[in-house]
Amino acid sequence: MQQAFHEIIVKTKGRGFYDFTEKTLDWLSKQKIKNGILNINILHTSASLVIQENADPDVLHDLKNFFDKLVPMDDKLYKHTTEGKDDMPAHIKSALTNNQLIFSLKNKKLLLGTWQGLYLFEHRLKQHTRILSHHLIGD
Amino acid sequence: MQQAFHEIIVKTKGRGFYDFTEKTLDWLSKQKIKNGILNINILHTSASLVIQENADPDVLHDLKNFFDKLVPMDDKLYKHTTEGKDDMPAHIKSALTNNQLIFSLKNKKLLLGTWQGLYLFEHRLKQHTRILSHHLIGD
Amino acid sequence: MQQAFHEIIVKTKGRGFYDFTEKTLDWLSKQKIKNGILNINILHTSASLVIQENADPDVLHDLKNFFDKLVPMDDKLYKHTTEGKDDMPAHIKSALTNNQLIFSLKNKKLLLGTWQGLYLFEHRLKQHTRILSHHLIGD
Numbered sequence: 001m002q003q004a005f006h007e008i009i010v011k012t013k014g015r016g017f018y019d020f021t022e023k024t025l026d027w028l029s030k031q032k033i034k035n036g037i038l039n040i041n042i043l044h045t046s047a048s049l050v051i052q053e054n055a056d057p058d059v060l061h062d063l064k065n066f067f068d069k070l071v072p073m074d075d076k077l078y079k080h081t082t083e084g085k086d087d088m089p090a091h092i093k094s095a096l097t098n099n100q101l102i103f104s105l106k107n108k109k110l111l112l113g114t115w116q117g118l119y120l121f122e123h124r125l126k127q128h129t130r131i132l133s134h135h136l137i138g139d
Numbered sequence: 140m141q142q143a144f145h146e147i148i149v150k151t152k153g154r155g156f157y158d159f160t161e162k163t164l165d166w167l168s169k170q171k172i173k174n175g176i177l178n179i180n181i182l183h184t185s186a187s188l189v190i191q192e193n194a195d196p197d198v199l200h201d202l203k204n205f206f207d208k209l210v211p212m213d214d215k216l217y218k219h220t221t222e223g224k225d226d227m228p229a230h231i232k233s234a235l236t237n238n239q240l241i242f243s244l245k246n247k248k249l250l251l252g253t254w255q256g257l258y259l260f261e262h263r264l265k266q267h268t269r270i271l272s273h274h275l276i277g278d
Numbered sequence: 279m280q281q282a283f284h285e286i287i288v289k290t291k292g293r294g295f296y297d298f299t300e301k302t303l304d305w306l307s308k309q310k311i312k313n314g315i316l317n318i319n320i321l322h323t324s325a326s327l328v329i330q331e332n333a334d335p336d337v338l339h340d341l342k343n344f345f346d347k348l349v350p351m352d353d354k355l356y357k358h359t360t361e362g363k364d365d366m367p368a369h370i371k372s373a374l375t376n377n378q379l380i381f382s383l384k385n386k387k388l389l390l391g392t393w394q395g396l397y398l399f400e401h402r403l404k405q406h407t408r409i410l411s412h413h414l415i416g417d
Binding site for chain 1: 279313314315328329330331334336337339340341344348374375376379380381382384389390391392393394415416417
């Protein structure tokens with residue numbers, strides 16, 4: 001059994017989706033492990049991870065819009081307001097999506113659907129530096 | 140360490156829940172691995188995976204109904220409408236649920252609660268063939 | 279490769295968040311495995327798991343409040359009402375959050391963000407005893 005650890009840094013500029021698929025695939029291509037599990041954790045609770053369609057950018061637009069309407073930035077709705085009007089909605093959107101993604105690697109190929117991309121879903125308004133822990137275990 | 144890969148195909152006929160627990164347990168029973176991690180990924184972004192109660196079918200009815208109301212099929216709400224009125228709601232419902240499920244296998248037994256079943260949650264209206272990647276790693 | 283299994287029991291008293299981070303870290307500290315994957319499953323479908331900020335308790339208050347409003351306890355909305363007005367909302371909230379959490383362990387340290395805590399999210403009104411399956415695989 002072998003294990004490899006890595007961190008991918010994504011610098012975000014406001015709410016929306018940031019595709020990191022290529023960064024993950026690039027790191028995987030340099031590893032010796034052929035078959036195994038890839039575990040990706042985001043080490044923050046005001047941004048999250050999703051797998052989504054990478055074909056039509058309108059999908060990401062509509063997805064962002066849906067979450068913005070479902071979880072409005074309205075200080076009257078929340079007690080936690082000291083970190084900005086976008087912080088509590090960010091925590092809620094994170095709870096509604098994912099803090100981690102897990103994939104299988106088979107013969108050096110990540111098992112992803114044809115149209116699936118890996119996205120960081122940023123929920124804060126200002127610039128943030130997000131750390132995505134990558135961990136591959138296999139042989 | 141040993142690893143085993145498998146694909147389970149689920150043919151869906153419209154929105155709703157499709158129980159694949161037995162198919163997964165049947166495949167597991169034929170593997171040599173006694174203890175390990177089972178990773179299941181759905182290779183699509185318009186259907187998803189959930190663990191839910193398998194006792195009262197009304198639970199699945201109410202669950203489907205909740206998501207249909209939360210994410211309506213209404214072309215006025217979305218830019219991405221070219222693939223049908225059900226496609227963008229499908230992507231949103233997928234983001235709100237799961238693309239993967241992970242379980243522990245102990246002494247050849249999948250660690251599931253008494254009332255837990257594994258379901259594919261189909262969000263599209265027409266027939267679809269869904270691929271569920273299964274990957275067991277352990278010894 | 280080594281594997282270790284464990285169960286953490288959390289006794290809940292009504293809806294809300296129960297921090298079990300310390301219990302998990304305490305168990306991990308006693309294991310021989312230095313690097314690996316930790317898989318945590320909740321063996322119930324009316325309570326769930328989330329990673330959330332552990333700094334300001336108002337975050338958890340607002341998060342609970344959001345889910346209570348999004349998924350109201352109103353028997354007119356559901357067919358599944360025989361197990362109490364809180365049971366069907368509990369199943370829906372579980373589907374919207376997580377049944378499992380997966381983490382990486384590196385040099386005996388769980389890779390968690392500075393402000394991340396592990397929470398059981400109880401959705402039922404009465405007292406419940408919840409089982410959290412823990413499984414560590416690595417070397």
